[in-house]
Amino acid sequence: MNKDDYIIEDGFDPQSRFDCLNHIEPEFWKKKKLEEMSTEEWELLCDGCGKCCLNKLEIKGKIRFTDTRCRFLDNQTCLCRIYSERFKKVPDCRDIDLAAVREKPRWLPKTCAYWLLDNGFDLPEWHPLKTGRAASVHEAGMSLKNRQTVSETGIQDYESHIVYWEDL
Ligand code: SF4
Ligand code: SF4
Numbered sequence: 380m381n382k383d384d385y386i387i388e389d390g391f392d393p394q395s396r397f398d399c400l401n402h403i404e405p406e407f408w409k410k411k412k413l414e415e416m417s418t419e420e421w422e423l424l425c426d427g428c429g430k431c432c433l434n435k436l437e438i439k440g441k442i443r444f445t446d447t448r449c450r451f452l453d454n455q456t457c458l459c460r461i462y463s464e465r466f467k468k469v470p471d472c473r474d475i476d477l478a479a480v481r482e483k484p485r486w487l488p489k490t491c492a493y494w495l496l497d498n499g500f501d502l503p504e505w506h507p508l509k510t511g512r513a514a515s516v517h518e519a520g521m522s523l524k525n526r527q528t529v530s531e532t533g534i535q536d537y538e539s540h541i542v543y544w545e546d547l
Contacts, residue, residue, distance in 0.1 A: 393427055393456065393513035408508065413477060413497055424496070426506050427513060428522040429457030430488040430547065431475065434531055436538065442486045444547045445540035447531045448523065454530075457522045490521055490546045521546055 400423075404410065407420050416424075432452040436443045451460045451469065459465055465472045473479050479486075480493040487494045492502055502509055505519035517524040534540065 391458070393458070396423065397507050397511055397513055408492075408496055408502060413480065413493065423508060424492040424502075425475070426490075426492055426516045426521070427457055428488065428490065428516055429454075430523060431473075431486075431491065432459065433523075433528070433547075434534075434537060434540075435486055436541065437484065440484060442484045443541045444488070444544070445537050446528045446542045447534050447537060447540050448528045450530050450532045452523070454523055454526075454528055457517070457524055488547045 403420065403423070407416065408424065411420070413421070429448070429452055430444075432449040434445045434447045434449070436445065448454060449459075449469065449472070451465070452458075453460055461468050466474070475487075475493060477497075480491075480497050485494065489495075490503065492506060492508075495502065503519075503521070504510075505515045505521060507513045507515055509515075516522045529540070
């Protein structure tokens with residue numbers, strides 16, 4: 380990791396995303412389809428699990444997740460270290476838009492809020508929008524925090540890193 384690549388704003392607090400939401404319609408995710416949401420609502424849906432930043436393989440029409448993570452993912456905070464420049468620095472980094480959510484085969488984890496809502500499910504009880512706390516995704520064990528993953532740097536044989544975690 381080049382020090383210059385580490386551009387998470389100093390002191391960025393993930394909790395700041397969920398504080399002061401008085402101007403947001405309560406439980407908006409139950410009242411609107413994904414395509415009707417504002418940009419702010421859309422962004423709030425992301426639970427910060429980091430699991431979409433695992434490397435994946437497509438094998439016989441199915442997506443298999445590996446325990447290798449993008450080299451820019453901070454495995455403690457589950458934040459992208461280069462968020463504002465991610466598409467420039469990582470050509471295969473994907474924007475999470477409607478097309479990505481609906482892509483087949485599914486490549487977002489089955490706990491992903493976008494995928495859940497688009498498929499008729501509610502947000503899980505541990506989602507920060509329900510708890511009001513960004514840390515609740517980690518406390519529920521649903522993020523990559525404290526999970527055994529390795530940086531992709533130097534990995535050659537991705538197939539030997541395939542994992543079958545229940546929440547993928
Ligand atoms: S998998 Fe979904 S909820 Fe988790 S970090 Fe990625 S976009 Fe956000
Ligand atoms: S560059 Fe993309 S894939 Fe890598 S950590 Fe950032 S958001 Fe995730």
